[in-house]
Amino acid sequence: MGLRPPLKVAVMVSGRGSNLRALQEEAPEQGYVITGVVSNNPTAPAVDYARDQGLAVRLVDHRRFATRAAFEETLATALDDLAPDIIALAGFLRVLGADFVGRYQGRLLNIHPSLLPAFPGLDTHRRALASGARVHGATVHLVTDAVDGGPIIAQAGLTVIPGEPPAALAARVLALEHALYPYVLGRWARGEIADR
Numbered sequence: 001m002g003l004r005p006p007l008k009v010a011v012m013v014s015g016r017g018s019n020l021r022a023l024q025e026e027a028p029e030q031g032y033v034i035t036g037v038v039s040n041n042p043t044a045p046a047v048d049y050a051r052d053q054g055l056a057v058r059l060v061d062h063r064r065f066a067t068r069a070a071f072e073e074t075l076a077t078a079l080d081d082l083a084p085d086i087i088a089l090a091g092f093l094r095v096l097g098a099d100f101v102g103r104y105q106g107r108l109l110n111i112h113p114s115l116l117p118a119f120p121g122l123d124t125h126r127r128a129l130a131s132g133a134r135v136h137g138a139t140v141h142l143v144t145d146a147v148d149g150g151p152i153i154a155q156a157g158l159t160v161i162p163g164e165p166p167a168a169l170a171a172r173v174l175a176l177e178h179a180l181y182p183y184v185l186g187r188w189a190r191g192e193i194a195d196r
């Protein structure tokens with residue numbers, strides 16, 4: 001069987017960048033390549049890491065646009081310039097509109113720090129602990145208009161330790177994320193995840 005060209009991935013970030021780092025570190029093993037990083041936040045540590053790695057960086061600061069539509073139009077142009085097969089949101093902190101989602105439907109992914117549909121939205125670890133949940137974890141899903149509501153692709157779980165501080169639980173879930181996202185992109189690169 002002929003060798004597949006590596007899957008081309010663009011990563012969208014707004015903050016710390018630990019998932020970007022994990023995706024970059026696992027790329028050679030998993031058969032994908034990060035063709036570039038797009039951020040709405042010029043001061044994001046993820047942008048510094050991308051530059052240190054020699055990755056193409058496109059900054060589209062949402063504060064410089066009068067409307068979401070104008071922001072997302074420029075975002076799409078920046079993404080298309082990177083010619084990705086897949087776009088991976090990794091702590092990208094903007095809700096994306098229907099036109100943008102429709103443009104990339106089926107190849108726009110996000111990672112969320114809970115076992116969706118449990119705990120959509122923010123502050124997931126504190127809410128999971130407060131609910132008495134015995135299991136918690138992370139989800140990779142397709143991005144749709146419904147924020148955190150798109151089709152689930154893969155999940156990784158762990159057992160909650162009652163009374164555990166939210167920060168400790170967050171750290172354990174983050175470690176799951178750093179394995180789950182590269183795993184999903186590797187399976188996508190090998191054609192093991194059907195288009196949805």
Ligand SMILES: Nc1nc2c(c(=O)[nH]1)N[C@@H](CN(C=O)c1ccc(C(=O)N[C@@H](CCC(=O)O)C(=O)O)cc1)CN2
Pocket residue numbers: 089090091092093094095096097101110121142143144145146147148149150
């Ligand atoms: N259409 C979709 N857009 C996004 C999805 C999705 O499933 N569908 N996933 C998110 C998930 N997310 C975390 O990464 C996220 C959810 C909500 C918000 C949010 O309310 N953002 C505010 C601005 C916050 C800020 O700039 O500090 C907003 O957009 O007004 C952020 C992230 C990503 N998008």
Ligand SMILES: NCC(=O)N[C@@H]1O[C@H](COP(=O)([O-])[O-])[C@@H](O)[C@H]1O
Pocket residue numbers: 015016017018019020046090091092111112113121122174177
């Ligand atoms: N609603 C989506 C959401 O909360 N995403 C979360 O943002 C963090 C980004 O961290 P990182 O910048 O270190 O990858 C990650 O924990 C990711 O699951």
